[in-house]
Amino acid sequence: MPGETIGVGFIGYGWIARAHAHALHTLNHIRPLARRVRLVSIAGRSANLVEPVARELGFERWTTRWEDVVIDKEVDVLANLAANEVHAPASIAALELRKPVLCEKPLGLDAAESYRMLVCARRTGVTSACGFNYRYVPAVRIMRDLAAAGALGELRHYRGVYLQDWMAAERPSQRLDRGGAVLDYSHIVDLLRHLAGEPLSVSAYVTSFASEAEDAYAAALRLPGNAVGTLEASRFATGWKGRQRIELNGSEGSAWWDMEDPNRLHVFFVKDEREGLGGFRDVIATQPEHPFAHQWWAPGHVLGWQESFVHQWRDFLTAVLENRAVDPRQASFEDGYEAAVVCDAILLSAREGRRVEIHETRAEGRNRENGGTT
Template identity: 40%
Template sequence: MTARTRLGVGVIGTGWMARAHVSALRRLDVLTGRAHGVDLVVVAGRDAARTSAAAATWGFRESTDDWERVVAHPDVDVVVNLASNAVHAPASIAALAAGRHVVCEKPLATRAEDVAAMVDAAAAVPTLAVASYNYRFVPALQFARRLLRSGELGALRSVSLGYEQDWASRPVDRTGWRFDDPIDGSVVFDLSHVLDLLRWLVGEPRSAVANVQTLSGGGVVPARVGTDPEDSYAALFTMEGGVTADVRVSRIATGRKGEQFVHLTGSLGALRWSMEDLNSLELFLDSGDDQRDGFRRVLVTEPGHPLMANWYAPGHVLGWDDTVLHEWVSISGAIAGGGDHSGDLATFADGAQAFAIAEAVRRSSRTLRWESV
């Protein structure tokens, strides 16, 4: 496949994730040092006036309140589906059928039949179908994965991941589409980043036992899954290698704004990472010297660290939005027929597996027993 000289982009959605993706697309040439020909063609949103204003500010040629116009636009090569969860399946399937590449925000969908239809649609065409799990593109997490796969941590003994936020802690905040439908808005699906990271870092979960909770009277009670708002959960997973992983996720964790974390412990070493300090990795490698061994902070900003070759001088830290930019470097490379780190992109099949894990969590909370993934 010859290198592209133009990439026509259509975006569905005008929220903060849309801003992050548009920002990444506008910076793509600067980071990589090569022209991608990004053409911001059309953006769609539910509010016509807001969408028109976004188009003018962000540099799109056109705006619409109908996502079907994005899919059908002849100048669009890739559809970036950042709409609410209910729109993920119909818009993505239509875009793939129209011959477009698709980048779909997580989760792919919240119902098994929609996820299956999306995977089938992706398998039927040669175009790219990406489930947007951008935390795969945090340099510190790529470094953690490199350490784990190299064997430097030894055999895994414990795995702990989590994602805790507090934006839905107060009644006044509990509005919008996430609370209109308890399934579409479930935190198990919505914060499925952590389930994708579990797979990407450690491997496949085989079974799960979990408790999903809902806010009640200031505290929490077990959620009636599928009926109550699904605000938090704690889960244990048996992993394919034998280790047990624990995961906790919440949107009502008072005081935690975006505390996503990864803790891995092996026979030879251990590591800790937090999104609130996303450039750093706390690393312990056992040298046998009990008086000097200990965790040390590794600042993952060296040119030899993953994804850092084209960035600034060491010590000049990156931000959350740069994970989306890294993802777009891979997306554009994959569209062109290769490219940097395109193998780290999450496919629709990956998105379907994250959905299957989420469903095992929700099923276990209903049955109060271990459930297969």
């Protein structure tokens, strides 16, 4: 990747593109990388819509064909932020040209498609990542570190809730991609794996209120060590604009976090209660020793949702410049595939009305069984 800049191309021009563009502009001004980021080209379905977005976000050019961005010789890195059905073809095309890809979640439309993307990433050896940005919230990172260090003891429960109401209000400007509540809110599936380990089985109920895809679901999962996980998501939870709550309960303590108060982690330790200091304590994740704090302001000056994208892009582009895989704490294509396996198991359980073992929806070997290759 010669030159003094990194040329980035976007596929997709919706609101999430603004978050990614904001992150990349921020990287150029706050602790910049060894090479400045350059926004080269952006693709969108509508010329009337993508042109003003390109100007607003600072892209040099725009197109209505995602293929133009992929083959652009000045695009070194692809941000695939398009509709879900474009994730696989565009990402695979870029990887085949040995261009690193950061693909928004969900990785593919299902486990089989996600697995094809993973196989391509493995074969080409090109840096790739899946856009599970909540791994990059400082409070969530602290939560993971506490669990990994055993500070919460033996895991007993994981709870993941994601509630919004954007489908309850009539918003015709918001296009529905292929997918539904299970795929759209797969962040809580990824965080389950990230914080609590690989689920073993699931029993789920899915329902629809006003669309062809699932609008809400609830699932109970068996986790390692006889722990239990619960997932709940809805696009019709009136009053909730972005309620995402993650909770871990262990034998020695608990921790929970809510996206609507992103800097605050609530932590409880059993040993404190034994010493007469029971109850949850609040940790404001802005201290110098906290994750990512050194990149920002003085202690006590809070960060927002958008900074998680800055952290994500910094780590991803650092891996690109060093020509290596992303850090294990960042979501790779493998993590995107594993999340898709769980999502498929949730849908299969709801469809067939039974408990599903997670391994039932794995895609490895399926192509060979059908006479193809993996």
